[in-house]
Amino acid sequence: MTAAGGASALAGGNASMSTSHNAELSPRDFAAIAAIMHEEARIALTEAKTTLVQSRLARRLREHGLNKFSDYVALVERDADERQTMVVALTTNHTHFFREPHHFDHFRSTVLPELKRRDGPIRIWSAGCSSGEEVFTIAMCLLGEDRTSASWLRHADVRLLATDIAPHVVESVQRGFYAENTVAGIPEPYRSTWLRPAPGGFVMAEEARQLVTARVLNLFAAWPLKAAYDVIFCRNVMIYFADPAKRELEQRFVNQLAPGGHLYIGHSERLIGAAAENMISCGHTMYKKPEARG
């Protein structure tokens, strides 16, 4: 599902431009918006994103009957709700099922057998989950290719947490509904086993949905997480942050992982800072936290 354009939409743009139907976004107003995005979500907007910001916020200006970005900036500076709406409008929610499939190959072949052997709770987090294709891909990997392969879950304490800063995508996870073209990329037999036809598309099977809890969470706020996590997926999220924010977040993920836990990051990302030194690489963009000594 793509709420407001894919990652590629972020590539274009030039500073201070206008079109007949859009208000002009001056460098000064762009800088004010970029500062708010950094403060609220640590999202780093460079001037190359001017066109993207202008087009995504055009509707916000229209809804408020504003003709000038300077008036919109003044509005978001005084109105916390509109500030949140703006942050969400400027997130990129592009995602799909079985994205970066080598992660799921590694998860099924290496991580899952380890988790199944172990007694005790299994906790997995999709951080920056967008509309849920990632977390439901993980759920389908846990359930396996048929109903028999899912039977181990009846006796296991397994929970998948899916979080995102954008409430509308979190609601999509909770609904578990996907359009036909979205589910087309799910390989068989997962698709026919774990999706049910519904008016206008498909819904995830109850067996998958009951594993998942979806919540709104800004990754730079306090995390209300009690458990240590066995696996964290934070993919194609940190690309939007500058290095200090990445460094801080990656170290928090390492701290939240149980010893021996795994972290998967997006295809164009890499660990930096202390997290890079503390984690063992298990292949491209896959990392393991060292087992506890003793």
Ligand SMILES: C[S@@+](CC[C@H](N)C(=O)[O-])C[C@H]1O[C@@H](n2cnc3c(N)ncnc32)[C@H](O)[C@@H]1O
């Ligand atoms: C491109 S999607 C990635 C979805 C999925 N992880 C994947 O790889 O397909 C990035 C998501 O990160 C979320 N996001 C961006 N900044 C965030 C923040 N500070 N806290 C939580 N989520 C954030 C966005 O709302 C968006 O849904």
